[in-house]
Amino acid sequence: MTEELQGARITQVEKLIRPHVRTTPIVRLDGADFGLPSFPLTLKLELLQHAGSFKTRGAFTNLLTRKVPSVGVAAASGGNHGAAVAYAAHKLGIPAKIFVPSISSPAKVQRIRDYGADLVVGGDRYADALAACEAYIAQSGALSVHAFDQVETLLGQATLGLELQEQAPDVNTVLSGVGGGGLLGGILAWYAGRVKVVGVEPDGAPTLAKALEAGKPVDAEMGSIAADSLAPRRVGELMFPLARKYGSGVRLVTDDEIRQAQRALWKVLRIVAEPGGATAFGAILSGRYQPEPGEHVAVVVSGGNTTAVDFDR
Template identity: 80%
Template sequence: MQDRLSRERILSVEKRIRPYVRRTPVVHVDAADFGLPSFPLTIKLELLQHAGSFKTRGAFTNLLTRAIPQAGIAAASGGNHGAAVAYAAHKLGAPAKIFVPSISSPAKVERIRSYGADLVVGGDRYADALASCEAFIAKSGALSVHAFDQVETLEGQATLGLELEEQAPELDTVLAGVGGGGLLGGICAWYAGRTRIVGVEPEGAPTLTKALEAGKPVDAEMGSIAADSLAPRRVGELMFPLAQRYASGVRLVSDDHIRTAQRALWSVLRIVAEPGGVAAFAAILAQRYEPKPGEKVGVVVSGGNTTAVHFGS
């Protein structure tokens, strides 16, 4: 797998998907704008990606580098991956069947439907949707596009790291949210130790935290307001060695920290982000990660598929 996730391979993938994905912007701010001690903070606005999240990178990488059978494409998702695969399939003219659990947000469900995919809603958690998806694939022969534990998915998400380094080469540290670990694993693969990478996950869904403690992916609890994007049962087998080698630990944030981060992004920057999308920023705002003097920090705001943010009057 290491050859597949080399710098050269990620550069090749980026060229392949470039016509289909947005080069999302960064905004440079002073942390003091958010009531923190002053330090330079770079925010990667990946919520402005097609289909509303970074997942679109991995979706197009799968569909452009693998043969699509007549049966089409199938994917299980908490919501964002499903929207991304549905969008990519729509753009490339391929049929897609998407499986999501009942906890998926209405905004994500509506996105999937808007791209014309055949949508199946069932089960309480991502693991339930995945089981249904795998049964369908075994019966139909459809192409499986895994949300995070697929090498092509990791390659696609790694292009975010490539893009961020081009936009902000001065960064000392990059923080990114963790669910199944596709985003963090991809970013780790791109930077490969040249920049400090820190994962952030909800206290109620500490998948990577538990895995690092155990020395392998293990089941973790799955309770959080970010459960539709950051609460699979466990992290992916493919990303785990990347996190072990290149990630400088994990920070945990509470649901209250996540809600506060959503409101702060709206209040200061007029950015509307979903709970899972603000986890990395929440770690900064709650000072779960405190940079050293002079440290230049970047955070990924990874998704914006929500209608459920309370902004106040």
Template identity: 70%
Template sequence: MTTQTDTQTGDRSDQPSDAVTRPAIRAAADLIRPHVRRTPVLEVDLADLGGPAHPLALKLESVQHSGSFKARGAFTNLLTSDVPDAGVVAASGGNHGAAVAYAAARLGVPATIFVPSVTSAAKADRIRGYGADLVVGGDRYADALAASEEFVARTGALAVHAYDQPGTLVGQGTLGLEISEDLPDLDTLLVAVGGGGLIGGIAGWFRGDVRVVAVEPEGAPTLHRALAAGEPVDAPAGSVAADSLAPRQVGRLMFPLAQRFVDRAVLVDDDAIVAAQHALWDATRVVAEPGGATALAALLSGAYVPEPGERVAVLVCGANTTAVRF
């Protein structure tokens, strides 16, 4: 596969956060367009979902290939790298692994995915279904990451990091570009945060032109704690959304982007996340996993209250779950 230098992929430890630029994101969008879906926007009223009356746009990245936004970063990394015979390897709570497995299958390269024991059966089954080798071990994402790094050292496989790699950030930033085209009058976008690859890429696209609000579970306040400390720091990982929103720390590449371009980080409890899942299904028949519904939970719980006339959108970012309310 050819290398596309415009997207600045490479080892996550030696690339600056300013690699996540609008030109790089545009180049990535052109590159991955044949491989990803342009996902729809659903216009609703927040009152229909159980909150106060307010117009709301839902960006349904939950219907993306592999069930989440992660396909964007996966394809960006694979299409801008020379993949060795050993293939690609990723550590993941589930969604990133599914995306890398899907991209690898589409592009005809082998994939090995390491996941922690908290990974849901739906995500593990999806990874296996794409033909990847799945390795389960450890209790949280950091354990899977350490095992994947040992695998890379032993085999020479190409590592695709879930959030702290320029190609991942740039690839997820293509979602910001798409949202800006879908909703040119947008004031505020609410985005769920785990390791920060998604919000880092989106913030790198909007660069303050749109208010970007981070939403995290109370049990996994990773970005919230990092912003308070002025640097990435360890955070707990106890939440119903732990398989997608609970790394030990946010990424070091995304953190300067968050400091500059993320308006604030708000917290929601697990009850609010589950209520948001149910509201999406009951009112719109949209399926979301807990992490995918977390941004909406901020509006329904009052953790974020829009001003009158504020044009607000929520990113529904993942749907890899079997827990649908019938």
């Protein structure tokens, strides 16, 4: 692990971005609240972050710590990262061009437009948006803000781990969704083996599971209801050593289990989480992850950009 991803640097970044991001709340519960065996359960409600997801932490870290050219910044995204970069750029007065695939949810696309970014929708998957973004950066000289495989992005997401530790120091297990691994990698970097950290992925997009099997990041399937947030082609090169050194493996969940997690969060807490945001909780609800005696589990509910609720009905 590089010095840049160690605790002292994460603490510096947290102080830098603190005026720009929300300290998102936790909710202390019990497994029995969801019809499970009794165990202490804490939910970190990062879906209440500006722009609707944890991605805002990494976006501000990039824009505040790197030299931004006059042409501005560019980012490829399944949706949440694009919304976060668009939001941060809007707040800081920086031009932003965002590339998203056609599978990006309408809620995320609308958020990007609302923040005033120049939006390009094209291709079927995140990888297509990334290729178009990289071509634009090469032509324009815009600053690339990568969704997960960038030191500054990982540092920003790591501040969630710092914040969670301050809010719930008794937690000894953390579950997080994976995707490209920016959030999981950041959490791993912060805790650095002090607690158990488990990744959770859709079984249709097992980026980290495939990488751990192969011993390196490799291409994985990209099919899931969470594909607009948890289905890049492969997990990030920067987070993978962290996952091998500090991680406690991966649990895979089905699309049905993700939907059940969304419904349970709504039924018990009236929280509307997007599929990717509910994936980590799906591992708890389905029993794919079963806490051992003495475990206090924290689950990151990472995003809420969805049109699942229609208030006009």
